[in-house]
Amino acid sequence: MTSVARDAPFASLPSVDKVLGEATTLSLIERHGRTCVVTAVRDWLAEKRADIAAGRPAAIDEATMASELAHRVARQVAPRLRRVINLTGTVLHTNLGRALMPTEAVRAVAEVMESFGNLEYDIESGGRGDRDDLIVPILAELTGCESATIVNNNAAAVLLALNTLSRGKEAVVSRGEQIEIGGAFRLPDIMARAGCKLREVGTTNRTHLKDYAEAIGPKTGLVLKVHKSNYAVTGFTAEVEEAELGALCRERGVPFLVDLGSGALVDLSRWGLPKEPTPRETLAHGASVVTFSGDKLLGGPQAGIVVGDKDLVAKIKKNPLKRALRVNKMTLAALEAVLGLYRDPDRLREKLTTLRLLSRDTAEIRALAQRLKPVFERALGEGVSVSVxxxxxxxxxxxxxxxxxxxxxxxxxxxxxKGMSPTKLERTLRALPVPVIGRIADDALRLDLRCLENEAELCSLLDVIPVKTGIQPGR
Structure with missing residues (x-):
């Protein structure tokens, strides 16, 4: 066979310039710009050459080309961070972005994003300001602290406090509180990075006040107590109350640092939820410095909040690491707006999204499930059993x-x-224009409706399923 004969199938492929000159391609360029469309065209042609070389059919008619290029460009320009519908049953889902922002926070962020603001400018004096000063007054009001500072998450807050107050010294902590948080970040590792030496006291299940008293000495930088917010130790256990430990630390002249982690600002039992310790209570028990998250039970943006004694917080703010860990104006705007909602506890559940979802009435969720059952049945057809x-x-x-x-x-x-497996069902829902995320358990796909507030949107998405998958709707 001559080289001309071998090259004949490839010769049928259009050039890049020819494809770029087509009306449908020009339309793509008009909407998305030339650069990404040229990339899509080159990749499309490379794929066709590979098909021809492998002896596979390579459709290059005008309609197919237009459709495939449009799909390529759409996939190329689509945002990687996408909105999803969380039906996993986990309200504060780390992988899905944790707390949802209330309307007030969204508006505050949008305003500071599109305009200049007094981030580090004191309007009264006309001089330079401190970005933490935007938040300190309301945190003092809500927690009773003397001062505060904000960093990008609670792990950073703990790291900064340890590095400032205990660098080169010992940090005393119960063996039963040496936690590991998500991503295998462990407290002993954070201490090592902070430059302080771990001094563990007690045992895994029992630690007493005398254990701390015996450990405190000239080399002690601080005593650390970690709230067990992500695990529980049950059975034959003992731990020292904050007030007792606070009194011991004051007596010995040692800073008492408490990591609350999940960051409830108020008593959640008012809304039928389990009670969590609050920063105000912890400070009242004698803590010198308290750290907690902004994006967990507090219901705000990702942030690490440090509250406590004025002198100790001032030292923390002067640490060079503080600049590396500081937050931007969007975080501060969202946090201030969320904290402002706590000034009106009577309407907090109504306005704070996290609290509303956590305290949602079970009967309301059950009624929602009953309404959606026939919608799922119509969308998924005979091959799927739907139950509430x-x-x-x-x-x-x-x-x-x-x-x-x-x-x-x-x-x-x-x-x-011939029905769809739970795995295939899960993939089908993830492939919707707005992915629907559930969880597989006991050979079934389970869609917990606690976090679903837009019922109409889910119904419209389910209407897409037969079109995308070829499922025969009915039942």
Whole structure:
């Protein structure tokens, strides 16, 4: 065979310039710009050459080319960070972004994003300001602290406090509180990075006041107590109350640092939720410095909040690491707006999204599930069994690890030998224009409806399923 004969199939491929000159391609360029469209065209042609070389059919008619290029460009320009519908049953889901922002926070962020603001400018004096000063007054009001500072997450807050107050010295902590948080970040490793030496006291399940008293000495930088927000130790246990430890630290002249982790600002039992220690209570018990998260039970943006004694917080703020860990104007705007909601506790549940989802009435969720059951049946057809079942939601993100919230779920199971498996059902829902995320358990796909507030949107998404998958709707 001559080289001309071998090259004949490739010769049928259009050039890059020819494809770019087509009306449909020019339309893509008009909407998305030339650079990404040229990339899509080159990749499309390379794929066709590979098909021809492998002896596979390579459709290059005008309609196919237009459709495939449009799909390529759309996939190329689509944002990687996408909105999803969380039906996992975990309200504060780390992988899905944790706390949802209330309307007030969204508006505050949008305003500072599109305009200049007094981030580090004192309007009264006309001089340079401190960005923490935007938040300190309201944190003092809500927690009773003397001063405060904000960093990008609670792990950073603990790291900064340890590095400032105990660098080159010992940090005394109970063996039963040497936690590991998500991503295998362990407290002993954080201490090592902070430049302080771990001095563990007590045992895994029992630590007494005398253990701390015997450990405190000239080499002690601080005593650390870690709230067990992401695990529980039960059985034959003992731990020292904050007030006792606070009194001991004051007597010995040693800073008392408490890491609250999940960061509840108020007593959640008012809304039928498990009680969590609050920063105000912890400071009243004698803590010198308290750290907690902004994006967990507090219901705000990702942030690490440090509150406590004025002199100690001032030292923390002067640490060179503080600049590396500081937050931007969007975080501060969102946090201030969320904190402002706590000034009106009577309407807090109504306005704070996290609290509303956590305290949602079970009967309301069950009624929602009953309304959605026939919608799922119509969308998924005969190959799927749809039922409404009781389930238990969890708070998530290291908050209240053993507590569960009564809820209701749509449960999807394979019906018959040709029905869809839970894995295929899960992929189908993830492939929707707005991905729907559930969880597979006990050979079924379970969709906990606690976090679903836009019922109409889910119904419209389910209407897309037969079109995308070829499923025969009905039932």
């Amino acid at each position: 079942e009781e389930c238990a939601s969890q708070i998530g993100s290291g908050a209240q690890p053993v507590e569960r919230l009564a809820s209701a779920a749509i449960v999807l199971r394979r019906s018959g030998p």
